[in-house]
Amino acid sequence: MPNPAAPTADAGHGVHPFPHRHLTGIFGLQPWEIGFLLDEAEQWIALNRGTAKHDNRLAGLTVINAFFENSTRTLLSFEIAGKRLGADVVNMSVAQSSVKKGETLIDTAMTLNAMRADVIVIRHEASGAVQLIADKVDCPVLNAGDGRHEHPTQGLLDALTIRRRKGRIAGLVVAICGDVLHSRVARSNILALTALAAEVRVVGPPTLIPAAIERMGVKRFTDFDAGLDGADVVMMLRLQRERMSGGFVPSPREYHALYGLTPERLARAAPDALVMHPGPMNRGVEIASSVADDPLRSAITEQVEMGVAVRMACLDVLTRARRGIEGWA
Numbered sequence: 473m474p475n476p477a478a479p480t481a482d483a484g485h486g487v488h489p490f491p492h493r494h495l496t497g498i499f500g501l502q503p504w505e506i507g508f509l510l511d512e513a514e515q516w517i518a519l520n521r522g523t524a525k526h527d528n529r530l531a532g533l534t535v536i537n538a539f540f541e542n543s544t545r546t547l548l549s550f551e552i553a554g555k556r557l558g559a560d561v562v563n564m565s566v567a568q569s570s571v572k573k574g575e576t577l578i579d580t581a582m583t584l585n586a587m588r589a590d591v592i593v594i595r596h597e598a599s600g601a602v603q604l605i606a607d608k609v610d611c612p613v614l615n616a617g618d619g620r621h622e623h624p625t626q627g628l629l630d631a632l633t634i635r636r637r638k639g640r641i642a643g644l645v646v647a648i649c650g651d652v653l654h655s656r657v658a659r660s661n662i663l664a665l666t667a668l669a670a671e672v673r674v675v676g677p678p679t680l681i682p683a684a685i686e687r688m689g690v691k692r693f694t695d696f697d698a699g700l701d702g703a704d705v706v707m708m709l710r711l712q713r714e715r716m717s718g719g720f721v722p723s724p725r726e727y728h729a730l731y732g733l734t735p736e737r738l739a740r741a742a743p744d745a746l747v748m749h750p751g752p753m754n755r756g757v758e759i760a761s762s763v764a765d766d767p768l769r770s771a772i773t774e775q776v777e778m779g780v781a782v783r784m785a786c787l788d789v790l791t792r793a794r795r796g797i798e799g800w801a
């Protein structure tokens with residue numbers, strides 16, 4: 473699908489459509505820049521579905537994945553994305569690194585920089601940590617999730633999944649449900665989907681919805697059934713108990729009774745509503761297995777597939793200047 477909001481020669485956007493050195497968040501991206509990354513990702517879906525999943529455009533470049541928090545989907549998909557594009561990909565094992573001897577984040581980043589990394593992909597538990605590193609190093613930095621702040625490639629892969637399944641994003645009603653307070657996924661999705669003109673609702677218990685969330689251009693619902701009413705997309709969020717210091721929810725069982733997505737609850741949404749979850753899922757807590765595994769409604773495995781394509785697009789686009797691609801230097 474073409475990107476209708478793409479810049480034109482006289483729009484003052486410069487010569488190429490992604491004038492950013494890093495991807496630290498969706499915040500600050502123009503709608504046409506988000507659309508451009510989604511368009512770029514489309515080409516990789518077909519390659520990834522074929523048998524020869526290889527393109528050599530990043531040959532000679534070194535991608536370092538530095539994950540200070542656990543990950544399955546994001547870490548593996550960045551590794552696969554880099555390898556499919558021909559890069560040398562190194563995953564830093566934080567548990568066996570000098571971080572465990574007390575080395576600071578900045579010193580760690582400067583060490584990776586001195587090894588002449590061409591891209592550094594970072595996940596960190598502290599909001600803002602990725603920007604801190606991006607400001608110090610010489611190469612593009614990609615945010616693979618920082619604290620509660622942002623998870624931009626998740627926002628992009630979710631937008632791509634919706635665009636492919638629904639044919640559009642503008643005008644869709646998207647309900648983002650559950651633990652919005654602790655969710656960097658929610659924040660990146662709100663920024664991406666509102667930029668692309670979706671009507672976004674946030675739905676959850678009052679204790680798990682940030683104050684003044686309406687300033688992000690969304691509608692707040694604390695009644696789950698009302699929030700789901702007529703929604704085209706139902707995006708469930710993981711209950712992040714590891715980030716909770718107090719009693720945000722009475723118990724997982726009670727949370728499921730009030731805010732768990734079951735087939736009965738899903739019936740409140742549009743008849744063809746798409747069900748999404750970024751993973752990892754707490755089955756039986758925020759989502760019932762019968763919904764998560766429903767092949768007609770659930771896009772959860774497709775989200776994972778789109779994650780590889782989106783990360784290939786981001787690695788390609790952010791290294792174009794470095795590779796001396798005409799118009800990008």
Ligand code: CP
Binds near residue numbers: 544545546617751
């Ligand atoms: N969605 C997501 O970030 O999953 P991982 O924590 O497994 O990377």
